[in-house]
Structure formats: C-alpha cells, structure tokens
Amino acid sequence: MKARSTSRALAAATAALLTLGGVAACSDHGGGGTDPDRVDVVVAFYPLQFLAEQIGGDAVRITNLARPGAEPHDLELQPRQVGQIVDAELIVYLAGFQPAVDEAVAQNGGDRAFDVATVQPLLDAGAGGHQHEGEAGHDGETGGRDPHVWLDPTRLATIGDRLAERLGTADPERAAEFTARAAALRTDLTKLxxxxxxxxxxxxxxxxxxxxxxxxxxxxxxxxxxxxxxxxxxxxxxxxxxxxxxxxxxxxxxxxxxxxxxxxxxxxxxxxxxxxxxxxxxxxxxxxxxxxxxxxxxxxxxxxxxxxxxxxx
Missing domain, CATH: 3.40.50.1980 (Nitrogenase molybdenum iron protein domain)
Structure with missing residues (x-):
C-alpha cells in the first residue's frame, strides 16, 4: 500500500547532525519503527495530534513530539525524535511555534511536511485585544503572528479538511475514509x-x-x-x-x-x-x-x- 525509502543509517546520520544543543526533552512514544498498514504521522503538539486521531483513525500511527504535561513552545528534540521526523510519511506542524521542529523539518521534511499555518492566514499577535509594544513574547513567535489558531473551532475544522487531503495522498486507498472522518469532525466543531x-x-x-x-x-x-x-x-x-x-x-x-x-x-x-x-x-x-x-x-x-x-x- 505504501513505500518507505529512508534507511536507519540516514536517520542516525541526520539525528547526529541535528542534535540541538544536546537537549534532553523526551517523548512518551516509542522509536521509529514502520507499519505497512498505517500511515506514519509525526505531529508537533497536542491539537495536531487530536486532528490526526480524529481524521486518521486506525489508519494512522501517530507520534507526538511534545511530551505530555510540558510546555510545547520550548520543545527541544532528542536525536531519536529527529529520526522519527526523518522516517515519517507525514509531518504535521505549525511553522514558527517550535523552532527546533522548524529546523528539523526544514532539513528533513521535504514534501512530507504539512504546515498548518499555511491553511489560513494567521492573526496578528495583538488580535482580539490590546497590543502592548515592547512586552516580552510579542514578536518572538511566527513573525509577530499568533499561532493559537486551534482556539477557533471553525479554523480547526478547515485545517482538518486539508489534513484529510494530505492523508489521502499518503494512502489513496483510504482517501474517502479520511474525507468522511473530517466531515464528521467538522460537524462536531460547528456545533461547538x-x-x-x-x-x-x-x-x-x-x-x-x-x-x-x-x-x-x-x-x-x-x-x-x-x-x-x-x-x-x-x-x-x-x-x-x-x-x-x-x-x-x-x-x-x-x-x-x-x-x-x-x-x-x-x-x-x-x-x-x-x-x-x-x-x-x-x-x-x-x-x-x-x-x-x-x-x-x-x-x-x-x-x-x-x-x-x-x-x-
């Protein structure tokens, strides 16, 4: 159903090159094995995991790079996690939110990367309230854009529709299944x-x-x-x-x-x-x-x- 061409040697070499400052953040998911019956999806943090679970169902194998209970903004990657990015068939992330993920995806993602920030324009950092110039944190992420797009359920539904398309490209035999699940999720999010x-x-x-x-x-x-x-x-x-x-x-x-x-x-x-x-x-x-x-x-x-x-x- 699917083909994988990346070797473990390449994963190890890339991981060695991209050990970002010897960091020690850890994931609660296992190593980068392969499953011929499921699409291997790496997600950068929880809302993207939620989408992948809802739309992919049993047809996907999901690895979340962010550790449960940890603040995802400052995620740093272990070599093992960089190897998971190398091996993934689809990488779902939000550019500008987690610099370590951006760097690993830039060097290893290619056409397997899906940046959800490209689905709809992100809001300015000051949207929805006051803009306070000079306060820490306003300009450090996404070039002055607010990455928290998932807090609008209508926007999250649209990202889900695009994710279904990307999953369908990775596994054409199940494309209709992904589309149906995305439609069901959109119904839930519209009600919300x-x-x-x-x-x-x-x-x-x-x-x-x-x-x-x-x-x-x-x-x-x-x-x-x-x-x-x-x-x-x-x-x-x-x-x-x-x-x-x-x-x-x-x-x-x-x-x-x-x-x-x-x-x-x-x-x-x-x-x-x-x-x-x-x-x-x-x-x-x-x-x-x-x-x-x-x-x-x-x-x-x-x-x-x-x-x-x-x-x-």
Missing part, C-alpha cells in the same frame, strides 16, 4: 462553535484578563477583548509597569477573574488578582493534552469558565 456563540451572546463583561496572550482567535471569533499580562510566550516576564497597567484595566472593566493556564505557573495571575480583589481561574489554551477528555471537552470547560467569569446569561 454554535454553543460558544450562544453561550457568550449576552454577558455582563466581554474582557478577559489572561496571563498569556493566547486567546486572540477565541476573542475575535466570539467578540471578546483579551487583556494579556504577558505576550505570546508563556515564559515572558511582565514588567512592574505592565502589571500596574493590567491592574488598572482590570479595575476599569470590573473584572472578577484573572485567568491563568494549565502548563505554566499561576503566580503572575495571582499577583494581579490580589491587586484588584479578583479570583483566579484556569482558561486552557489547549497546547498540551487535557488531563481528562480531549480538545472538545477542554473547549467546553473553557466555555463554562468564561460564562461564569463574564456573568453570561
């Missing part, structure tokens, strides 16, 4: 989108104060305003001036909740919350796999969190 539109239609507030400026797509889609404490990078350290500015904005909007996320420290959000007398709550950017459920359940949890914090009826 409708629930967001309805659930956030009438709210007392429309501003969300977040520790990490990751929610521009969600804010733009559902007519919210994002006030980010740090920029696109969750590791960015806000200046005292920025903390004071966010506190002023939170007070002016009568924010009752300061949001932090699952994979980074809540300390910055807690600092602002104490300053303005607000609560803190988790708003998940879904960069890593949810502890329970999948992308859809995490998005529905986010919706309920937003409805509570924003006083939606």
């Amino acid at each position: 989108d409708a629930d967001y539109v309805q659930g956030l239609r009438t709210c007392q507030r429309r501003e969300i104060v977040t520790s990490h400026t990751a929610f521009g797509y969600l804010a733009e889609r559902y007519q919210l305003e994002q006030v980010g404490i740090t920029g696109l990078s969750p590791d960015g350290e806000p200046s005292p001036q920025r903390l004071a500015e966010v506190a002023r904005e939170a007070r002016s909007h009568q924010a009752t909740t300061i949001f932090f996320e699952t994979l980074v420290s809540p300390k910055v959000a807690e600092t602002v919350a104490r300053e303005v007398g607000a609560k803190t709550a988790v708003l998940d950017p879904i960069e890593g796999a949810p502890a329970d459920g999948d992308y859809r359940s995490a998005m529905r949890t986010n919706l309920q969190t937003l409805r509570t914090a924003l006083g939606c009826s």
